[in-house]
Structures are given as structure tokens and as C-alpha cells.
Amino acid sequence: MSVVVLVEPRDELSLQALTLAESLGEVRAVQVDGPYAPSAWAAALVEAAGGDDIVGPGSDRGNEVLAHVAAQLALPFAANVTEVRGDEVTRQRWGGSLLEEARIHADRRLVTAAPFAFAASNTVVQAQVLSPALDGAVTVAEHVAPDTGGKISLADAKVVVSGGRGVGSADGFAALEELAALLDGAVGCSRVVTSAGWRPHTDQVGQTGTKVSPDLYIACGISGATQHIAGCKGAKKLLAINDDPEATIFAHADYAVIGNLHEIVPAISAELRKARG
Amino acid sequence: MRILCLVKRVPITGGKMVLTADEQAIETKHLGFTISPHEECGVEEAVRIVEAQGGEVVVLTLGPPEAEEQLRECMALGADRAIHLVSGEEWDAQATASALVEAVRSEEPFDLIVFGNESADAGNYQVGIRVAYALGLPVVTGLKGLTVADGRARCEQEVATGRDVYDVALPAVVTVKEGLNLPRYPSVPAKLRANRKPVDARPVERPASKLEKLRLVVPEGVGKQAEVLADAAAVVGVLQQLGVA
Numbered sequence: 001m002s003v004v005v006l007v008e009p010r011d012e013l014s015l016q017a018l019t020l021a022e023s024l025g026e027v028r029a030v031q032v033d034g035p036y037a038p039s040a041w042a043a044a045l046v047e048a049a050g051g052d053d054i055v056g057p058g059s060d061r062g063n064e065v066l067a068h069v070a071a072q073l074a075l076p077f078a079a080n081v082t083e084v085r086g087d088e089v090t091r092q093r094w095g096g097s098l099l100e101e102a103r104i105h106a107d108r109r110l111v112t113a114a115p116f117a118f119a120a121s122n123t124v125v126q127a128q129v130l131s132p133a134l135d136g137a138v139t140v141a142e143h144v145a146p147d148t149g150g151k152i153s154l155a156d157a158k159v160v161v162s163g164g165r166g167v168g169s170a171d172g173f174a175a176l177e178e179l180a181a182l183l184d185g186a187v188g189c190s191r192v193v194t195s196a197g198w199r200p201h202t203d204q205v206g207q208t209g210t211k212v213s214p215d216l217y218i219a220c221g222i223s224g225a226t227q228h229i230a231g232c233k234g235a236k237k238l239l240a241i242n243d244d245p246e247a248t249i250f251a252h253a254d255y256a257v258i259g260n261l262h263e264i265v266p267a268i269s270a271e272l273r274k275a276r277g
Numbered sequence: 278m279r280i281l282c283l284v285k286r287v288p289i290t291g292g293k294m295v296l297t298a299d300e301q302a303i304e305t306k307h308l309g310f311t312i313s314p315h316e317e318c319g320v321e322e323a324v325r326i327v328e329a330q331g332g333e334v335v336v337l338t339l340g341p342p343e344a345e346e347q348l349r350e351c352m353a354l355g356a357d358r359a360i361h362l363v364s365g366e367e368w369d370a371q372a373t374a375s376a377l378v379e380a381v382r383s384e385e386p387f388d389l390i391v392f393g394n395e396s397a398d399a400g401n402y403q404v405g406i407r408v409a410y411a412l413g414l415p416v417v418t419g420l421k422g423l424t425v426a427d428g429r430a431r432c433e434q435e436v437a438t439g440r441d442v443y444d445v446a447l448p449a450v451v452t453v454k455e456g457l458n459l460p461r462y463p464s465v466p467a468k469l470r471a472n473r474k475p476v477d478a479r480p481v482e483r484p485a486s487k488l489e490k491l492r493l494v495v496p497e498g499v500g501k502q503a504e505v506l507a508d509a510a511a512v513v514g515v516l517q518q519l520g521v522a
Contacts, residue, residue: 017517060418066403067403067407070407071411072410074489076487077403092400094400095400098303100399101423101490104487104488105487138416141442141444144317144363145438145439146439155437183454191314208313208454209455226294248292253501254501254504255503255506255512264512270509271509272516275522277515
């Protein structure tokens with residue numbers, strides 16, 4: 001059995017998809033040249049695949065292109081799988097907080113690899129480059145660079161200092177901003193905070209916000225709802241500060257401080273300054 | 278402008294997933310329900326467009342009888358009426374798309390059809406795209422910005438390096454993400470008005486699933502035992518140890 005894998009250059013999630021593809025059969029890697037145009041990319045992928053299985057990365061684009069492939073072929077598509085066994089898959093629901101075992105009723109498998117469910121492949125592949133005709137396909141017309149105001153982006157930060165309902169107000173984030181600045185990190189928040197209008201949605205970490213993978217995630221006054229955990233479970237280490245010792249967040253934490261964040265966060269900043277002289 | 282918004286009733290899950298004994302669903306006895314966050318922004322955006330330009334917002338769902346509650350919530354946000362495809366079972370993405378397409382065809386024409394980028398629960402990332410193909414319409418996904426004017430939609434999609442902008446002619450299908458706007462809190466009069474708005478309930482039969490759910494599994498806990506740090510000095514010690522201080 002042969003399998004075609006869609007890869008994007010220099011993309012970690014593509015190397016993870018490659019690992020999944022290698023477990024399914026003999027791999028042919030393809031990449032697409034030219035402006036992003038999901039329907040045209042999918043058509044090129046369909047043509048290149050012949051009757052083979054198709055694997056993509058579990059990125060926004062990977063899931064989008066595979067959904068176009070599935071619509072073009074009228075076949076089922078299993079997004080964000082963590083395992084494939086014959087015609088059965090295990091796939092993520094709820095941003096990974098729940099798994100579904102499912103059977104694919106088709107003679108080919110169309111899947112994307114859930115982010116960070118597979119190790120990146122070390123195989124050096126020579127990807128076949130496809131250059132699809134655009135033929136009026138919907139395509140990117142313009143690119144707007146972000147206005148980050150010189151700040152480190154949430155997705156790239158090595159340290160994220162994140163606040164939840166326990167922060168209490170928009171002003172309460174000043175202490176988190178201070179700590180984040182001392183650590184060259186970024187400030188994040190939970191969904192409760194953006195819904196309350198205390199922070200912009202661009203700061204939201206979670207299933208419907210940004211998914212982060214810093215070296216350290218500091219969760220301040222965050223209860224640990226599945227919505228939030230889906231966005232921060234990629235962190236290497238998690239430090240939780242919460243005055244409720246029963247908070248769910250502690251079950252996901254490597255380090256815990258049980259107490260009032262309004263006292264502890266400024267104290268950490270003060271201690272850091274002291275340590276640095 | 279006639280805008281159709283697709284929504285799905287999902288439980289508000291909190292911190293821990295508990296399954297029913299048959300492992301086919303989340304135990305929802307003690308849970309509230311809502312629509313997926315992306316979709317709430319979709320409804321809000323549609324209502325804003327119609328408030329500014331005139332027209333009608335219709336909401337459509339496929340779900341159990343109780344999903345009428347979510348349709349009323351959408352109408353409290355400002356949608357004018359609702360269509361409810363009633364089925365207590367869970368449908369796969371392909372079957373869902375087919376049922377939605379049939380309902381859309383019975384109500385055409387729409388200038389804009391708005392989905393959430395993916396549902397909070399199943400996360401299939403494909404229903405909107407499948408519907409667009411069946412209707413022969415262009416589709417842009419993951420919108421964080423939308424401007425509708427002169428029969429066209431300017432669609433902004435967030436990517437790692439900023440925003441990609443697409444420009445499509447209407448009618449079109451779009452799928453949106455939370456962050457597109459900050460949805461309003463419905464007022465009490467708006468909620469009362471919503472109770473009087475029409476819901477067209479249509480029973481539907483689920484076909485066989487092409488992606489057949491066998492069972493749900495709660496992933497094994499991370500099994501972490503957090504190290505308790507007594508004070509700020511101990512925290513700084515850890516920060517130094519991790520090399521981030």
C-alpha cells in the first residue's frame with residue numbers, strides 16, 4: 001500500500017505527518033508550489049495520489065486542504081488522528097481532551113496527523129513539487145503583516161504568563177505584564193478573560209484561541225477547563241498559581257503555588273529583580 | 278443581504294470529561310449547553326452586517342429537540358428565524374453536510390453562508406467546505422476579519438506571519454473563528470422577542486456513517502504530581518533551574 005503525504009517546507013507538523021505516513025506504507029511526499037489556493041492544491045493532490053491514501057499535517061492548512069480533497073472525492077476524512085489501525089482511527093475531539101475511535105467506510109484513507117501526537121520524522125524526503133493551475137480558484141490576494149508593537153508573539157514566546165478569571169479585572173493584568181517583561185515572555189489569558197473584554201482575543205490561549213508550546217507556562221488564577229488545557233498542553237513545564245487547592249489546573253501542573261496570585265505574582269517579580277541585583 | 282448561520286449545540290464541559298456507560302457520548306446530566314464559540318461569533322457578525330445593510334439572518338442546526346434552546350439564543354443575539362433539522366443521533370460530517378445542503382436548497386438564495394471553522398466537540402474541520410462544494414460556491418475558512426460590500430466579501434485569515442486576505446464574490450460560504458468580534462450579551466427584551474420568533478422544525482433520518490464512531494475514550498490523565506513551591510523565592514529558584522529567569 002502506498003501513501004501520499006502533503007508537506008510544507010520547514011514545517012514541524014509536516015514532519016510529524018510524515019512519521020504517521022511512514023507507518024502506513026511506502027511514502028511519496030508532495031509539496032505544492034505557488035500561492036495558497038486550497039481547492040487547487042487539493043485537486044493537484046488528488047491527481048498526484050491516484051488511488052493512494054493521503055496524509056496531511058494537522059495544521060489549519062493541512063486540515064483545510066484534506067477537507068477539500070474529501071469533498072472533491074466524496075470520501076470520509078478523519079481530522080487530527082493520533083493512531084491509524086487498518087480502517088480504524090483514533091482521532092481527537094475537543095482539541096484533544098477527548099478521543100474518538102472510528103471506522104472509515106471507504107477503500108482509501110484520508111487523514112491528518114494530530115499536532116504533537118507523533119514524533120517528527122528524521123527521514124530526508126525528496127518531495128515532488130506540484131504546480132497546480134489556479135483556474136479561478138479562491139486564492140490569497142494580499143498578505144498583511146501583524147502589528148505586534150515589537151512584542152514577542154504568544155506562539156513564539158519561551159515563557160507565557162497567563163491569567164484567568166482569578167485575575168479579576170483588566171487592571172489586574174499589570175502584574176502579569178510586569179513578570180512577562182522580566183522573563184522576555186508574552187502574556188496570555190483564558191477564554192473567560194476575553195469574553196469579559198479584559199484582554200483582546202489575540203491573547204487567548206485555548207481550543208478556540210492560540211495553541212502555545214513555551215518552555216514554561218505560568219497559569220495564574222486559571223481553573224483548568226478543557227477549553228484552556230487544549231491550548232497550553234504543548235508547554236514543556238506548567239506552573240500553576242491558584243488559591244483553590246482543588247483547581248483542575250493542578251492536575252496538569254509540574255509546579256504549584258497555592259495562594260493569592262495578587263500577592264505571589266508581584267513577589268516573584270520583586271524576587272527576580274533582587275536575584276539579578 | 279440574506280445570511281444563513283450554521284450552529285451546533287454542544288455541552289459546556291468544564292474541567293473533566295465523563296462518558297456515558299455506552300461510551301458513545303459525554304455524560305451531560307450536570308452540564309449546560311451552548312453553541313461552539315466560533316459559531317457565536319458567526320451569528321454576531323451576520324447580525325451586525327444585516328443591522329448595517331438590511332436583510333435577514335436565518336440560523337440552521339441539525340440536532341436533538343433540545344437544540345431549540347440554542348436556536349433561541351441565536352435569535353436573542355438578533356437572528357430573525359430558525360430552521361431545526363431534528364435528530365437525536367450524532368451524524369458524521371458527510372451526512373451532516375448532505376442534510377444541511379438539502380435545507381439550504383429549500384431556502385435559497387443566500388448571499389452568505391456562515392459556519393464555525395470547526396465544532397467544539399467533533400472538530401471535523403470539513404462540514405462548511407463540503408456544503409460549499411455541493412452548492413458550487415467559493416469557500417474561505419478560519420476568518421478573523423470580514424467585510425461585505427458591493428457583492429463581495431473581503432476575508433481575513435490569521436496565519437503565523439500575519440493575515441492572508443481573500444476577496445470572493447457573493448454568494449459564498451465562509452467559516453469563522455472566535456476573535457472575529459466580541460459577541461453581545463443579549464438583553465432581556467431581546468430574549469423575550471426570541472421566544473416569539475419562528476422555528477421551523479423538520480424531522481430528519483440519519484443515514485449510515487462513512488466515518489463511523491465506535492466509541493469515545495477519555496485520554497489517560499497526564500498523571501502529574503505537581504511540586505508545591507512555598508514562596509516567590511522557590512519560584513525564582515525553579516525559573517533559574519529551567520533557564521528562563
